[in-house]
Amino acid sequence: MAINNSEPAKSQNPTNENKDTQPAHEPHHDLFPTERSFFNWLTVCAVGFASLVFALSAHHIYNNQFRVGDVADHDLVASHASLVIDEAATRAAKDKARQSVMPVFKTNKDADEKTKHGITDLLNGINKIQAAGLVAISAKSVNSVLEYQSLLNETDAVFAAKAKAAAEHLNTTESELSTQRDSLKKIKSENPSVKPFQVTIALVVPGNELAQYESVVQNAATRILRIFHRLPENPSAWTDTAIEFLPDDWSPPLRQASAQLICSQLEPNMEVDLAATESKATTNADAVKPVMKQITVGELIVKKNTTITPETAELLQVMGISEMNRWPFVIGLGLSLAAAVSLVALFLFALEQKHLFSTASVGLMYTVSVVVFAVSALWGKSCPQIVPLSAAALILTIFLGQRVAAAVTVTVAIFLGVDGLIDMSNLVALATAAGAAIGFYSKKRHALMSTGLIMALAQGLGFVVASVVLGNASPTFLIRGLTYEFFGGIILAIVSIGSLPFLESIFGMLTPFRLAELTDADQPLLRKLEENAPGTYQHSLAVANLAEAGARDIGADVNLVRAGAFYHDVGKMVRPKYFIENQLGDKNPHDSMSPEDSRDRVLAHVTDGIALAHEYGLPKAVQDFIPMHQGTSLMAYFYHKACLRDGTDKVDANFYRYPGPKPQSKETSIVMLADVSEAVTHSMKDPSQEEVEEAMTKVFQNRWDDGQFSESTLTYAELQRVKKAFVHVWRTLHHERLKYPSTTTGRMAVPPEAVPAGTTTLGSPTVTEPNPESTKSETT
Known part of the structure; x- marks a missing residue:
């Protein structure tokens, strides 16, 4: 059964074509973890x-406190000359300015709306009158409409006596008059509130012209409302003014009835604008210049045994002698x-x-x-x-x-x-x-x-x-x-x-000075690490070199990153031979161990590291790098070894994960990336820059897809910048060198210093992500 030796991830995108493509969403970063x-x-x-x-x-509160009504236990004199505001005189001047303001009026929009609605209702009533059977009379009789209307309102006896003569005079027929009268009686019986001017208008304006008529009347009403404050105080005189806003070519009866319709609904639409009036009064008061009063040095402000008055209290406060309020x-x-x-x-x-x-x-x-x-x-x-x-x-x-x-x-x-x-x-x-x-x-x-x-x-x-x-x-x-x-x-x-x-x-x-002290090579814990696990010590220096570059590029704390990188693997000194960088060619103990036992030994370097950090008094911020540089990542090598042994890929991957926590900051995230990047590049044999960049892209994406930065503030864009910084550091350390001719054979020889540090013969240049703590490089 073939097993993929790369670390499982939610999605992998290691290719150069899409290596800088930002994912659909960033992980959620809480400002406060709990x-x-x-x-x-x-x-x-x-x-x-x-x-x-x-x-x-x-x-101010517990020094000189003189309140209105207090009795001064000593003379209070001015310690310095000052031109102060005479509060009482200034207040009086401002009050006078406020009182001189005339009220500001504003339009009552509710009253205007009520007027318009009332006019609309009356106009609708005219429509109903005509719909009920009352029809407009001929144009020839318009000027006699009032006589016509009066006749329709007569009693039966009077109407019968006048109908024949009136029909001839009004250019109509007796039958038509009778029909109109019956319609009007019916209308009034059904709607007693019908106004005479509505009947007049219904008799004058034909049904097909009512819509145009209504528009003219509404416009006239709107114009009248705008100048309502200029209308005569006596409402009975409003009609004469309203007539002026109606068309001159209308008949006098129609103009009169229309004016009455409008004026019957008019209501006062002007009221005092309290806010505007107050604002105007305040502006007037603010425009008043303060009344000044000259206080000379030594001037007696309050005499001993004198009661503090409101005026003297204000003066004491202005002079800085008292804080009363x-x-x-x-x-x-x-x-x-x-x-x-x-x-x-x-x-x-x-x-x-x-x-x-x-x-x-x-x-x-x-x-x-x-x-x-x-x-x-x-x-x-x-x-x-x-x-x-x-x-x-x-x-x-x-x-x-x-x-x-x-x-x-x-x-x-x-x-x-x-x-x-x-x-x-x-x-x-x-x-x-x-x-x-x-x-x-x-x-x-x-x-x-x-x-x-x-x-x-x-x-x-x-x-x-x-x-x-x-x-x-x-x-x-x-x-x-x-x-x-x-x-x-x-x-x-x-x-x-x-x-x-x-x-x-x-x-x-932590101050930069304390962090600098922690990275001093003479620190006891670092010296012990160098003595007991020299390979791990060198690995830590390489990780620090990468991490510093990444931190500097995204504005993270370089000093903290450097200190964290120095101590992140300090726990390996307890069992150094279980880590390949310290084996120095000796037999690998993991070859004869079960994946579970290997997992326990490797996992112990975290707990051992935390214990040593406590013992040597490392600051909490530096201790965090020990568990967080691994986060909850998978010990892929031992997981895959277990899968091969059991002949299944159903092995519980969580058992082979570090317990965490995940990186909580940009600094711990960078050290995690530097740790795995150093392991990747160290396992490659004479890689090109492109191969190194492709390998880093893959491990960076794996860590991202695995959710290792979900609790960190590191963004995807910063992740890419860190990767570029790491590649730049690798390139500066692995540049090409001149080959020197051999002194014996004439052939070109490579001096020892030309071999890149950390170069091995393990695997091929194209790698999948290794576990930094695994016993051998995980190559394809």
């Missing part, structure tokens, strides 16, 4: 925001902070999502911000040089990068200035130092003190420049201020550098 992680993130956001509001408002102040501050935090969040959402949705990153941002506000509230007035704005900037730059640091620092600096916790000269000094911390940051630990010195110099120079610009150019003042700022900057630099280990421990985050 509900608990989302809850933790939400809690940190809420607690952090509340702490920000408290840190900023506490200073606690909750309005807190609410206003909270809304301002919410707006600022939202802007920072939008910035991070666009450029730094990994930090926006990281509980540790958000916690760090809030923590340093709260510390800055708390220190400024306590010592901002007395010792502003130690407000740790620059320290916060440096810490955020080290942990989260320059963009995040800039966004948070600028926001914090703005609130320090607006809130008045620090005077402008010192604020400029602190902001300058913060800018220097972000701009001159170096990822090398030995350069941190240089950055600290630059921060201190920038803080001193910023103070001098700001003081000169603001008019405080006294030499003594500048020298003293420069000295204080410089040493304050030194203190802040020392504090920020010294706090790094504690912050790493509290937030579980």
Whole structure:
């Protein structure tokens, strides 16, 4: 029975023609893997925001609190000259402006619609009158229609006496008059609400012209509604105005009846527009210029033992002597902070999502911000040089990068200035130092003190420049201020550098310096790996070389990837001979083992690695690479061996899968790809670039189709970029070299260094994906 030695996958597309074709859908990536992680993130956001509001408002709330009705226990005088707004006089002027506004009217559309519907109903009634048997009279009798209509309304006796003479006068017949009268009587009996003007119109307008007539009347009604506010106050006079909107060529009776029809439905359609009137009043009030009042230094605002009045309370608040309205102040501050935090969040959402949705990153941002506000509230007035704005900037730059640091620092600096916790000269000094911390940051630990010195110099120079610009150019003042700022900057630099280990421990985050230390060849665990499993150690270095290139190409954390690659297979040192790279030509123990036993030995390198990582205190972020670089992938070699032994392909593949978890980040995903790519290329004999690229395409697609990146934020487009980076690294390491002539035979000889590292004689250049931990290369 033939068994395919490649790893099973949902769909395989390894060919060059479609190797960069993106699948129909990307795997779903949750920002928060579990509900608990989302809850933790939400809690940190809420607690952090509340702490920000408290840190900023506490200073104002619990200092000078003078409320209306309080008795001043000491004289309250102005500490500085100021031109302030006379609130009482300004309020009076605004009230007067509001009261001078005339009401604004608006059209009541409901009234207009009601009028139109009423007219329509009356016009429909005319149709019904004619349908009931009343017909229009001849054109010759139109001008006598009122006489005609009057005759139809007479009693039987009067009608009988007048009918004969009237028929001749009205150019009709006695029989026709009688028929019309009977029809009208029937109409009125069935519909007593019929109006005389409806009858008039029905007698004048022929049935085939009613539609045109109705259109003219509706248009006239619409035009009248537009000028309704100009109609006479007396409704009885509306008819004369309405007649003017009807055609001149209509007979006077028709114009009169039509006007009556329209006016019978008119209702007032103008009402006071309260919102527009209020808006106009507000505009008028806002246009009033504030009434100013000059306050001089030492001017008595409230005398001792005097009760605080509303006017003096407002003045105390304007002068910054009192914060009386606690909750309005807190609410206003909270809304301002919410707006600022939202802007920072939008910035991070666009450029730094990994930090926006990281509980540790958000916690760090809030923590340093709260510390800055708390220190400024306590010592901002007395010792502003130690407000740790620059320290916060440096810490955020080290942990989260320059963009995040800039966004948070600028926001914090703005609130320090607006809130008045620090005077402008010192604020400029602190902001300058913060800018220097972000701009001159170096990822090398030995350069941190240089950055600290630059921060201190920038803080001193910023103070001098700001003081000169603001008019405080006294030499003594500048020298003293420069000295204080410089040493304050030194203190802040020392504090920020010294706090790094504690912050790493509290937030579980790694600095580039710590990651660099972990990849030092003198690290005890790495030295032990090199001694006990030299093949695995060399494999780890090769994986790191590939992974770094891939990480750099897609903007992942290169330092974290490098550290993860160094330690991902550290568990192999416990049982090194079960892995082919450490056998060095010795007999392969797996040849005499069952697939199940081999699976257990290979699987143990993950659990052994985690145990060693705990023992040597590797950070959690580095430990994650040990299980995640395998994810839940299949140990294909042992699975296929079991299938061959049992003569069936019904062997449970899940038994031969790693337990996971799958890669949770781009960094762990890259190391998974680098691990399997290194194994693939190492098993190929003198492959061409095209063969290497085709092999990598296949293993990348297998991992993708197998769902190994379904919990990672790695996209398919990034997967392709990582592959290209890996191929580029392979090409630089396996370039062609010159052949040297033999000194004895004259033939060309290949020097040892010309043989590509890792080249073997196993298999052919065309390979299927091997399991990196298998005992031999899985070639076709």
